[in-house]
Amino acid sequence: MHAPPWLVPTAAYIHVPFCAHHCGYCDFAVAVGQDERIDAYLDAxxxxxxxxxxxxxxxxxxxxxxxxxxxxxxxxxxxxKITLRWLPLRDGHEFSVEANPSGLDAEKIALLADFGVNRLSLGVQSFEPTLLRVLERDHEPDDVRRVLEFIRPRVGNVSIDLIFGVPGQTAGQWHNDLARGLALEPNHIASYGLTYEKGTRLWKQRERGDVLALDEDSEHTFYLRVMETLEGAGFEHYEISNFARPGFRCRHNQVYWANHAYHGFGVGAARYVQGVRELNTRDVRTYIQRLKSGRAPTFQSERLEPRERAMETIAVQLRRADGVNREEFRTQTGFTLEELVGPALRELEEQGLVRDHGTGITLTRKGKCLADAVVMKLMR
Ligand code: SF4
Known part of the structure; x- marks a missing residue:
């Protein structure tokens, strides 16, 4: 019998921290100006x-x-090579790579395709030069079309990222970004509202009053616009921030949203194996030193109690259009939804935020706009 997918991973994430420059809003584990460490990083x-x-x-x-x-x-x-040596791909695999329009060339795409990469996630973010500058992105809008010309013949399955809620962004600009994104005919679009992560340059600019964050109403309007536009264009809104043409959901990310197990390697990477959540150090130098001296790169490790794991499962699965299926939830966690969150669920249903289908629960449109608040209410 196969081990259940929530305990034993069939998905793996590898983090590559190097970037040409540090975008002002970015809070990922990133290494800029450390190219001399690339070889040592790969050794580690x-x-x-x-x-x-x-x-x-x-x-x-x-x-x-x-x-x-x-x-x-x-x-x-x-x-x-080192990844596929330890993590070979099964037949029918999905192998995704994140890429930025700047610094990408046809040779790199050919190399990726030769090693089985069949999905590319392109960090477009916006087609407005002024907004790209606010975000401190280092590409021009036209770079996207240019790189797609050599991506498409080798890697046909392309996703693009678009950000909304950028300081100064107007409804017209967002409409234009969505239209230009759709005109590229991607199979998948991930669309996130900009967040101000503590410590980032953008966060400091907002603290100083140098940039003005958009108000919540505008953000909701932008989010409603992305839902209407992409659903109208035939995309399936399969996760709060993700839209796919039929058959092109990101299989890898669906593992996270199912709260199934996954491997994670590299600086800052998270993993969830046999019910244990672990996080690697976010510092490239520490990561290299630890591994080279025979120590684990793990920075945090926690074994969740069954109840905690079940609550977490509700929180992530509710992000999906498929929501939480009662029977699957019980098999995966050993709990029923009713015993964990019954009364809160009924309240949320009365408020029109959650829909109960009998077989399971999903967020309503209003619930998607207020997803964080819905999850908080359930977790209380
Ligand atoms: S947003 Fe992307 S490209 Fe910019 S610094 Fe972060 S990881 Fe690098």
Whole structure:
């Protein structure tokens, strides 16, 4: 019998922290101006992967960052080789790589495709030069079309990221961004509201009053607009921030939203294996030093109690259009929804935020706009 997917991973994430420059809003584990550490980083990553002891076949792989495609050709090839040595792909796999329009070339795309990469997630964010500057992105709007010309023949499955709620962004600009995004005919669009993560340059600018955050009403309007526009264009709104043409949901990310198990390697990477959540150190130097001296790169480790794990499962599964299925939830967690959140659920249903289908629950449209508040209410 197969081990259940919430205990044993069939998905793996590899973090590549290197970037050409640090965008002002970015709070990921990023290494800028540290290119001399790329080889040592790959040495360390290889040690971490070898900790698996034997190759573990994966259904999905995801290279994220940072900017994986920022690596020079030779380093990118080594990354692909060491990953596939320990995490070979099963038939019918999904292998996604995040890329930025700047610094991408046809040779890197050919290399990725030769090693089985079949999905590319492109950090577009906006087509408005002024907004790209507010975000401190280092590409021009036209770069996107240019890189797609050599991406498409080798990697046909393309997702783009678009951000809304950027300081100074107007409804017209957002409408234009969505229209230009759709005109590129991607299979998938991830659309996130901008967040001000503590400590980022953008957060400091807002604290000083140098930039003015959009008010909540505008953000809701922008979010409603993205739902209407993309659903109207035939996209399935399958997760709060993610839209896919039929058949093109991101299989890897669906593992997170199911609260299933996944591997994570590299600086700042998270993993969830056999009910234990772990987080690697976010510092590249520490990551390298630890692995080279035979120590684990783990910075935090916690085994969740069954009840905590079940509550977390509700929180992440509610993000999906498929919501929480009662029977699957019981099999996965050993609890019923009613015993955990019954009264809160009824209240949320009365408020029109959650819909109870009998077989399961989903967020309503209003609930999607207030998803964080709905989850908080359930977790109380
Ligand atoms: S390119 Fe992406 S990962 Fe790198 S700094 Fe910008 S937002 Fe962060």
């Amino acid at each position: 990553l290889e040690i971490e992967l070898a900790g698996l002891n034997e190759p573990q076949p994966m259904e999905t792989l995801f290279f994220g960052g940072g900017t994986p495609t920022y690596l020079p050709h030779r380093a990118l090839e080594r990354l692909l």
